[in-house]
Amino acid sequence: MKIYCNRTELNKALNNVSHSVPVRTTSNILEGILINADSDRMILTSTDTNMTTETVIKAQAEGTCEFVVPAKLFSAIISKLPEEDMMIDYDNGKSKINIKSGGSSSEIICFSGDEYPKIRLDEGENVIYLDKEDVKKLIKKTAFSASTDEFNRIITGVLLEIKDGSMKMVGVDPYRIATYKIDIDNSSNISVIIPAKLIIEVSKFIDDEGDPKMSFEIIDNKVVLKFNNNKVIINTYSGKFIDYERIIRKEGNINIRVKKDDLLRSTERASLLASVQNNNLIRFNIGKDMIYITSLNEEGNIEEKVEIINDGEDLNIGINSRYMKDALSVIEDEEIMINFKDSVSPAIIKPLKGDKYTYLILPIRMN
Secondary structure, rough: EEEEEEEEHOOOOOOHHHHHHOOOOOOHHHHHHEEOOOEEEEEEEEEOOOEEEEEEEOOOOOOOEEEEEHHHHHHHHHHOOOOOOOEEEOOOOOEEEEEEEOOEEEEOEEHHHOOOOOOOOOOOOOEEEEEEHHHHHHHHOOOOOOOHHHHHHHHHEEEEEEOEEEHHHHHHEEEEEEEEEEEEOOOOOOEEEEHHHHHOOOOOOOOOOOEEEEEEEEEEEEEEEEEEEEEEEEEEOOOOOHHHHHOOOOOEEEEEEEEEEHHHHHHHHHHHHHHHHHHHHOEEOOOHHHHHHHHEEOOEEEEEEEEEEEEEOOOOOOOOHHHHHHHOOOOOOOOOEEEEEOOOOOEEEEEOOOOOOEEEEOOOOOO
16 A cells, blocks of 8 residues: 655654654564554654654555554655655555655565554543643753652652642752743643653654644543644653652742852853762852852862852852752843852752742752
């Protein structure tokens, strides 16, 4: 059976579904991409059993068919085809396909679609529509902070909370917390934990094309995201997330106001002498109108000065420079507020007004 489609559209669809093709698996069928074709469309599906991606493109087929192609080989061939117009000739009897475009012809094996795992979901009852840009911000500004330690699986996920007309995402590891929230037109009360590495993969192909809106819903302990011609299904974690709000509420009496870019650039320079072996330590010597940021090792020392407004006491505190850079790099505000209590309590970064974001960083004890 012959299927006709556009090479560029198919190549983009393959790039999208590649995000849920497992890197390592004991199941050969999961190394493939499921293709369903009918008279006017082609549906491509991939899964690693934790995340499933489905992308639809326009196509013309002589009938209906379903087969699985080797993901890497098929994608490589499609990306190199010489012309936009292409044809896939599926031979069910011989379990193979022939891919033709211009003067190019490639024949590869395929497998029966009957062997590929299918996910069937009940209908969702509460669909939430969001701006794609807002969703990308939620992920970018928090997921980096999620733990990578699989021994504490819950915090390798990000917490997604919907309540009081807002949606908040929270990333946590043993040494830092990142929160960011957006306003939404929905009165639901929802709390789910989504694997951080999977939601980061999704953010890589949420693009600016087509409808600026996307949909979000929870069905059968799964998050279902739909945008443009894509549907992504992610298994959520079951369990209790840490009480991050209790930690964030413990503020001190030292509040400094500082220009974010000045602090970021100085932190970047000071970090040049910080080492992983020493927890990326840099020192903040906080006065009334200046932070002195220093780092040193056997190769030398660096000192930076950043103007601030400090309404509290002076303070010396050790900071993990990588964590500070991670937080400052995703903040868009020109000025920020950083709250300190003492040298053994967290630094808490917040906006000057409101509570759109919070970044908490535990200090490093200094000798």
